[in-house]
Structure formats: structure tokens, C-alpha cells
Amino acid sequence: MTRDAAIGRDEARELTDDGASAGLHPMNLDPGDFPELVRAVLARFLAQNAQPVPPDAELAAFGARLWELVAGRGLPRPLAPGERGEPGEMSDEECAPLVARVLAGVDNPLLAVAARQLVKACLYPEFKKCRDSFREMAADGSCRRQELKRVRGRISGAHCVDCPHWIALTPAQHEKYLAREWRAGAVEFAAHRGVFLPEDFRALRRWLHARAREAGGGRLRI
Numbered sequence: 487m488t489r490d491a492a493i494g495r496d497e498a499r500e501l502t503d504d505g506a507s508a509g510l511h512p513m514n515l516d517p518g519d520f521p522e523l524v525r526a527v528l529a530r531f532l533a534q535n536a537q538p539v540p541p542d543a544e545l546a547a548f549g550a551r552l553w554e555l556v557a558g559r560g561l562p563r564p565l566a567p568g569e570r571g572e573p574g575e576m577s578d579e580e581c582a583p584l585v586a587r588v589l590a591g592v593d594n595p596l597l598a599v600a601a602r603q604l605v606k607a608c609l610y611p612e613f614k615k616c617r618d619s620f621r622e623m624a625a626d627g628s629c630r631r632q633e634l635k636r637v638r639g640r641i642s643g644a645h646c647v648d649c650p651h652w653i654a655l656t657p658a659q660h661e662k663y664l665a666r667e668w669r670a671g672a673v674e675f676a677a678h679r680g681v682f683l684p685e686d687f688r689a690l691r692r693w694l695h696a697r698a699r700e701a702g703g704g705r706l707r708i
Contacts, residue, residue, distance in 0.1 A: 515557050521549035523693055524604065526686040531600050531641050534681050540594075548597065552588045552604055561698040562611040571613030574648060576606055584609075600641050607647035607687075608694060616651050620644040621667050629669050634678055643682045652691035660688075 525545040532539050539545075565571050581602060588601045620631040630636050631644045644664065645651060651660055664683055665672035675682055 517550070517553040517557070518697070519693060520553050520556075520697075521546055523686070523690040524549035524552060527604070527641055527684070527690055528597070528600055530680075530684060530686050532596055534638050535596055537596055544592075547590075548588065548592070548601075551590055552601070552608070555584060555587055555605070556608045559609060561694060561701060562609065564699050565612050565614065570615060571611060573613050573617060573646075574606070574610035576609070581605060599639060603641045603647050607642065607691065610648040612650070612695075612698075613648070614650050614654075616649055617646065619646055620664070621669075632669055632682075634681065637678075637681055641684070642687045643684050645683070647687075647691075652688050653695050657683075657685060657688065 525542065525548075528545050528548065529539045562574075584605045585598065585601045588605060589598060592598075621629055622631070623629055631640075637644055641647070642649070642652075651663070655663065660683060661679065665675045668675040
């Protein structure tokens with residue numbers, strides 16, 4: 487084994503140990519479709535905020551760095567039969583260094599926002615009962631996650647990044663559910679469906695969900 491390979495192994499073990507302490511389980515290093523799924527989310531997120539989309543090479547590098555983090559820490563363990571799970575939380579102190587690792591010096595405020603949300607989407611634990619945050623009302627009676635301006639700043643639209651509806655509902659079921667709950671009406675929801683309910687994010691969530699089950703709790707292969 488070369489010196490560089492040994493260093494890489496030790497770094498991966500460090501990341502794996504971090505993940506074990508967080509209740510995540512390590513996984514195969516092969517990224518599969520992950521970089522392309524992340525690229526699609528980032529390109530759409532930037533475009534919906536009227537920002538230029540960086541070259542594919544830059545988005546690919548972003549996705550590769552995110553995958554290094556995810557592969558090292560591991561994905562959340564799958565829930566056991568009958569287990570409901572609990573929503574996750576991540577403090578600013580815990581999240582900031584992970585986001586910095588993914589950005590690696592990239593100075594783009596929107597990509598920083600996306601990185602923070604993607605880190606949480608990949609590392610938060612599974613749970614089965616939706617918090618329905620998208621319809622929580624403020625004191626003035628508004629639902630902030632149903633306001634287009636606010637939702638443009640979220641990679642996952644009106645829903646949380648870890649919402650179980652991404653897995654449990656089909657696109658048609660999900661669209662019908664949100665349209666029924668939309669305070670401004672189904673027509674308003676339909677007019678901006680791609681922002682409020684982005685299918686590229688569903689594809690990423692479903693890939694992560696399936697990959698966690700493929701991992702099966704096995705150790706990281708170096």
C-alpha cells in the first residue's frame with residue numbers, strides 16, 4: 487500500500503468514526519448517481535433564484551465533496567419494522583464545519599445555503615410521521631413555507647429536507663396532498679409546482695433512502 491493510500495484510508499476511518507458516534511452507518515465509497523442527482527438539485531435551485539448556473543465541472547466537484555462527507559460519516563440507519571423514528575436536529579456548531587468542507591472555499595452565498603440544506607438532507611435520521619411544517623401558520627395567519635419568495639430559498643420546496651412524504655407518496659399523491667392544503671388555492675400551487683414540490687429533490691431523497699438499505703450496516707470498504 488502506498489503512503490498516499492494509507493493516508494486516505496486513515497482519513498476515511500476518521501470520518502467513519504465521526505459517523506458512528508452520530509448513529510450513522512458507513513457505506514460503499516462508490517457514489518453511483520449521487521453527483522448527478524446533486525447537480526440537478528443545485529442547477530434548479532440556482533435557476534429558480536435567477537442566478538447563473540456554474541459550469542458542470544464546478545457542480546460535479548461540489549457533489550464529489552458532499553459524497554466524500556456522506557460516504558465517510560455514513561447514511562442514517564434504516565428504521566426497523568414498526569419503528570417510527572424521530573426528526574433530527576443539527577446545531578450551527580455541528581453543521582458549519584461540514585458545510586465548509588463541502589464548499590471548500592467556494593464563495594457563493596446561494597451554494598452555501600444549498601450546502602447547509604444538503605448536508606442535513608443526507609445526514610438527518612429517518613422518521614415516518616410528517617411534521618407538516620409546510621402548513622404551520624404564523625401569528626398573522628400566513629404559512630411562510632407557502633410563500634413563493636421564501637420557498638425559492640429552499641432546495642426542498644415547501645417541505646422539510648427530511649420529510650417522509652418524499653418516500654411515502656408518489657409525485658401525483660404528493661401534488662394532490664399539497665394542492666388540497668394550499669392556502670392560496672390549487673391554481674397558485676400548480677403555477678409554481680416545480681419550486682414548491684421539486685421532483686429532482688425527491689429523486690435525491692429516494693436514492694439516499696435506497697442506498698441506506700443497500701449499506702445494510704456494513705463497514706466502509708477501503
